[in-house]
Amino acid sequence: MANSVEKKDIDWTSLGFAYTQCDYSYVAHYKDGAWDEGGLTTNHNITLSECANIFHYCQEVFEGLKAYTTVSGDIVCFRPNLNAQRMADSASRLVMPPFPEDRFVAAVKEVVSANAAWVPPFGTGATLYVRPFMIGTGNTVGVKPSPTYEFRIMVTPVGAYYSNGVAPVALTVSPYDRAAPHGTGNIKAGLNYAMSLYPTTWAHEQGFADSMYLDSGSRTYVEESSGANFLFVNKEGTLVIPQSYTDSILPSITRRSLATVAKDMLGMKVVERPVRFDELDQFVECGMCGTAAVISPVGKVVDGEKEIVFGAGMEAVGPVMSKLRNTLTSIQSGEIEAPEADWICKIC
Secondary structure (H helix, E strand, O other): OOOOOOOOOOOOOOOOOOOOOOOEEEEEEOOOEEEOOOEEOOOOOOOOOOOOHHHHHOEEOOOEEEEEEEOOOOOEEHHHHHHHHHHHHHHHHHHOOOOHHHHHHHHHHHHHHOOOHHHHOOOOEEEEEEEEEEEEEOOOOOOOOOEEEEEEEEEEEEEOOOOOOOOOOOEEEOOOOOOOOOOOOOOOHHHHHHOOHHHHHHHHHHHOOEEEEEEEOOOEEEEOOOOOOEEEOOOOOEEEEEOOOOOOOOOOOHHHHHHHHHHHHHHOOEEEEOOOHHHHEEEEEEEEEEOEEEEEEEEEEEEOOOEEEEEOOOOOOHHHHHHHHHHHHHOOOOOOOOOOOHHHEEEO
C-alpha cells in the first residue's frame, strides 16, 4: 500500500540545495567499547566540550543518500546498504568504531519514516537528502583517537544541486591537489572536503562550476572533482570510468550503479582504467556523477590557455549522459525496474 502521509505545505518545485530543519533526527553514542541502542530525537543541536576530538584531530566521516517518493506513492531509498558499507570502511581508516551496517540501514529507515511528511511528492524534482555522520566527541589533547563517538542522521528536503538544472557546466583544471597518493582520497571524510573549499572558491571566482583534479603524484591522470566522480564516453560509445593507480578516488555509489546501468541495461561497453589528461580531447562526452546531482554534464574543461570541448559543448547535454541519468532516476522513482532487487529499499 502506497504511503498516505500528508505532506508538508511547501513549494517543493522551488527548493534549493539548502538545509531545512525537519521533525526528527537519529542519534546513537559509542562509549566503553559499545554503541548504545540509539533512537530518534527532536533535538537538532550537538553540545560538545571545547576539547572534543572533532575540533582538533578531525575524526569525522559522513555519507549522503536520498529518499524518494516513487510513481506509486511509496517512499524508498537507493542502495543504502552500500552507504553503510562505505561509512564503515571510512570509519576504520580513521580509527573510529564502525557503526554496524545492519543498524545503519535500520536507522535510515526509521528516520526517513518518521519524517515521511518531508519527503517531496513524486514529480516535483525534489528529494529528501539523508546525511548520516559520525564524530569523535571525547576530550583528546594528545594526537590519538577519541574514546567516545556520536553517530547521527539528519534529513532535509532539497531541490537540484546545481541551480541551472541539468545543463552543461564548465570546469577548470585545479592547480591544487585533492588527495595524496595512498592517502584518504578513497574515503568519505570531512577532511577531504575541507581542503577542496579553497580550490572550489577559486574556480567559482574564475567563472567555473567546479575543478577537475589530477593525480597529485604525477599530475598526469584525471581523478575527480571536488565532490563527484567523472565519466567519459569515447567515439565508439564506450563508457570510460577513471581509476587511480594509488587508490585515491572515492568509490561513488552512483558511479558504480551507472556502470551497471550502462552495461546491463543499455548494452554499452564499460571500461574502468586510468585516464590520462592528455587524452581528454578524444572523448565526446564527459559528466560528473554523485548522489546530489546524479549526473552533471560537462561541456568543457579549461587548463590555462587550452580548452577541451566535449560534443556540443555548453549548448546541449550529450545523448549518453542524458540516457544514463534518465534511466537511473527512473529506477529510483519506480518507473523502471531496477536491475537487482536490493537496489530499491522500501521505507513505507
